Amino acid sequence: MPVALDDRDRALLAGDRGAGAAFAMRLVLLAAEALGARQLIDISGAHVDSCLYHGQATLDFVERLRAGDARVTVPTTLNVGAVDLLHPELWHGSPEVAEAGRRLMEAYRALGCRPTYTCAPYQLPFARPALGDQVAWAESNAIVFCNSVLGARTERYGDFTDIACAITGRVPDAGLHRTEARRATLVLRLADDVPPALRDADVLYPVLGMVLGRRAGSSVAALVGLPAGLDEDRLKAIGAAAASSGAVAMFHAVGSTPEAPTLAAALGGRDTGAAVEETITLAELRGARDALTTGDDLPLAAVSLGTPHASLGELRAIARAVDGRRTRVELLVSTGRDVLAAADSEGIAARLRAAGVELLVDTCSYLSPVLREVPGAVMTDSAKWAAYAPGNVGREVVFASRDDCLASAVSGRVTIDLAPWGGA
Amino acid sequence: MTNRGIHGEALVLDEPLSLWGGLDPATGRIVDARHPQRGASVSGRVLAMSAVRGSSSSSSVLAEAVRAGTAPLAVLLGERDLILSVGSAVAEELYGVRVPIVVWPRARLAALRTGDRVIVADS
Numbered sequence: 001m002p003v004a005l006d007d008r009d010r011a012l013l014a015g016d017r018g019a020g021a022a023f024a025m026r027l028v029l030l031a032a033e034a035l036g037a038r039q040l041i042d043i044s045g046a047h048v049d050s051c052l053y054h055g056q057a058t059l060d061f062v063e064r065l066r067a068g069d070a071r072v073t074v075p076t077t078l079n080v081g082a083v084d085l086l087h088p089e090l091w092h093g094s095p096e097v098a099e100a101g102r103r104l105m106e107a108y109r110a111l112g113c114r115p116t117y118t119c120a121p122y123q124l125p126f127a128r129p130a131l132g133d134q135v136a137w138a139e140s141n142a143i144v145f146c147n148s149v150l151g152a153r154t155e156r157y158g159d160f161t162d163i164a165c166a167i168t169g170r171v172p173d174a175g176l177h178r179t180e181a182r183r184a185t186l187v188l189r190l191a192d193d194v195p196p197a198l199r200d201a202d203v204l205y206p207v208l209g210m211v212l213g214r215r216a217g218s219s220v221a222a223l224v225g226l227p228a229g230l231d232e233d234r235l236k237a238i239g240a241a242a243a244s245s246g247a248v249a250m251f252h253a254v255g256s257t258p259e260a261p262t263l264a265a266a267l268g269g270r271d272t273g274a275a276v277e278e279t280i281t282l283a284e285l286r287g288a289r290d291a292l293t294t295g296d297d298l299p300l301a302a303v304s305l306g307t308p309h310a311s312l313g314e315l316r317a318i319a320r321a322v323d324g325r326r327t328r329v330e331l332l333v334s335t336g337r338d339v340l341a342a343a344d345s346e347g348i349a350a351r352l353r354a355a356g357v358e359l360l361v362d363t364c365s366y367l368s369p370v371l372r373e374v375p376g377a378v379m380t381d382s383a384k385w386a387a388y389a390p391g392n393v394g395r396e397v398v399f400a401s402r403d404d405c406l407a408s409a410v411s412g413r414v415t416i417d418l419a420p421w422g423g424a
Numbered sequence: 425m426t427n428r429g430i431h432g433e434a435l436v437l438d439e440p441l442s443l444w445g446g447l448d449p450a451t452g453r454i455v456d457a458r459h460p461q462r463g464a465s466v467s468g469r470v471l472a473m474s475a476v477r478g479s480s481s482s483s484s485v486l487a488e489a490v491r492a493g494t495a496p497l498a499v500l501l502g503e504r505d506l507i508l509s510v511g512s513a514v515a516e517e518l519y520g521v522r523v524p525i526v527v528w529p530r531a532r533l534a535a536l537r538t539g540d541r542v543i544v545a546d547s
Contacts, residue, residue, distance in 0.1 A: 023517060030513050034506040054481055055449055055488035060518050138480065158480020160487075160510050391445055391457070 003032045003172075004039045012168055020068025020167065027164035028171070035155065037172030045129055046072065046166035047121050047146075049079040049138035050159050051108040052367070053101040061160060062107040065167070072112040072166040077121040079139045080309075081105035084362045084370070085117070086337060093369035105362070111163070117362035118336030120236065120309040122150060131258055134177055136165035140243035141236070141308045141384065147250035149235045151258040153177045156249050176250055182259060183268030184252050186216055187277040190225030194282050199227055201420040203289075203401035205234040206383035209241025210288045211280055218247035222266035222275070228255035233311055240308050241383035286421060292386040294377075295396025296414070301376030303327075303409040304365045305402060306334035307385040312342050314402075319348045321406045322355035328412030330358065330372050337361040366392050379405050379414060429545030430470070430524065432497040436538045437461055437473040443482035443489075443508075452494030470542040471496035472533055476505045486511030490521050498523060498544045502530040 011017070012025040032040060050058065082101025084090050091098050109115045114127075121127040121137075122145050129135045129152035137146045137154040138161075146152050155175040157165060165171050175181050188211075190199070198204050212221060223238075230253055242248035252260035260266035267275055305318065310333055318333060333352065335343070340361050343349045349359060365371050366389040371378060378395045380386055381402040389395045400408070400416045408415050418424060438460045441447065446456035452467035466489075476482065486508055489495040495515070499508055504527055512523045524544055536542070 026517075027510060027513060030509055031506055034504050034509050049480070050484075052481070054444070054484035055491070057487040057491045057515070057518065058484050060491065061487065061514055064518060140479070156480065158507065159483040160514050161480075161483075161506070 018069035020065040020070025024164040024167035028168050031161050032172035035172045035174035037174035039173045040170040041173045043134050043136050043171050045074050045135045046076040047137040048162040050163050051078050051081045051105050053082045053104045070167045073169040076113040076166040077116040077127045078113045080119050080363045090370045118309050123311050136171050138162035141240035143249050144239035144243050148257050184220050184222035184266045185275050186221040187275050188221050189279050191279045191281040195422050198420045205237040206241045207289045209238040210245045210383050213242035213246030213248050216248050220250045222252040224254050230256040244384045244387040292399035299376040300414050301374040302330040302371050303379045303405045304332050307382035310335040315343045315348050319351045325410050327356035327409045331409040332358045334360045334364050381405050429543045430497045432470040434472050434540045434542050435469040436536050440475045440477035442477045443485040444479040449489040449492050466496045467494045470498045472500040474502040480507050482507045483511035487515040490515035495523050499525045500528045502533050
């Protein structure tokens with residue numbers, strides 16, 4: 001079944017708005033065919049990940065769009081790039097790669113994208129679509145947050161397709177843009193042996209996300225048995241981990257996310273027999289937690305927090321924990337430049353720096369050579385960081401709660417409190 | 425691709441591969457430490473696998489491999505894949521080299537062996 005085009009689509013393809021927009025429209029059509037869409041629909045915004053350098057081809061692509069006079073036609077934010085444009089001294093890699101990465105980030109800005117350079121655009125008031133809005137977002141953690149927590153609708157866009165949607169203002173009418181694909185087909189219930197103290201601890205949520213991704217794969221699951229009204233930082237941690245261990249683009253947390261006030265709502269009105277129901281036990285959670293650590297017998301080299309980018313609330317909590325203290329190992333916190341500006345105006349950034357905290361923006365410490373080359377393991381509270389850093393930047397990892405990470409950064413030794421886990 | 429199609433030797437992967445983090449576009453070799461065929465070269469061969477795994481950045485890696493002249497001649501997959509299709513289309517637009525992404529029935533893929541001669545022809 002061919003994709004039905006309207007007059008505007010045909011005009012774009014014919015080059016009425018330039019060769020760059022025509023190229024973008026061809027890519028959107030290719031996506032529509034791959035997703036089995038019958039037509040295209042309008043979007044109200046986009047989040048673009050193509051600004052991360054992956055070689056000369058990524059520069060050649062954006063130069064081709066620019067040469068063809070392409071511009072984005074909807075409000076568009078940018079994901080992280082290769083370098084911190086505001087703190088270039090934190091880069092320890094090749095100057096040539098840094099320069100190419102910087103040029104790519106600037107090139108997307110020149111197409112009309114807003115230079116947010118963050119993997120957490122949902123923390124920016126001007127970049128949050130509303131419930132039911134159709135958008136084109138890239139970056140796996142942002143995609144899952146957009147669908148699950150904001151209730152806005154995106155498919156899994158990524159390199160080249162994200163900017164093509166932003167230029168055309170169009171997406172395939174397929175997948176998670178459509179109501180029927182957003183219903184849960186799997187119910188995951190926290191078993192009774194998961195202690196209440198663990199359900200109330202931040203450290204549960206990235207670990208739960210790892211289990212969710214492994215169980216759900218690419219399907220939509222509903223989580224049951226969690227406290228109601230989970231905050232956005234915990235929901236962020238679930239989604240980022242689930243998109244690392246699986247291909248999760250949406251989940252429901254019953255009682256917390258907008259399309260799941262009840263389990264029945266998450267199932268889209270079908271009865272509970274329509275979905276498979278499974279439980280998640282304490283033993284499985286402990287196993288997933290332990291699998292995140294690769295270097296538990298190594299000395300502590302550094303601590304990395306803020307993957308996905310730390311929210312203002314997380315920066316405040318870190319500042320409270322390190323006030324009046326001084327880190328003995330490198331403690332690096334990644335955040336977005338707009339969130340850092342807000343933290344600066346509250347005086348939080350100064351408090352963090354006084355304790356020895358390095359603040360990284362525009363990129364992430366699992367993508368770029370920014371952590372100092374000190375032998376030993378890097379401690380993190382991020383399951384996503386733990387999943388990617390060994391392969392990407394060749395570092396061994398110790399996973400623990402944020403409080404454990406901060407206490408260890410101050411003492412210089414790995415200390416982990418297992419009390420919330422029932423002592424093991 | 426000529427009218428007579430692409431002729432090449434198959435490299436059949438035992439497990440799905442994410443090109444991002446799994447293929448070095450500078451050399452065309454598989455670099456994923458956990459992949460059973462680590463070290464194998466995809467350059468100039470017909471790459472066959474049941475599915476693609478992982479990140480959308482694989483689109484960029486395929487385009488970069490085409491630019492660097494290390495790409496496979498064609499890719500045979502057991503299912504449609506947006507990520508590689510887009511990477512291939514972008515590379516064709518930028519560099520004029522076509523790497524067809526072809527969906528094959530899984531049963532035929534399962535019968536294919538590394539070293540088999542494959543012809544990918546326009547239908």
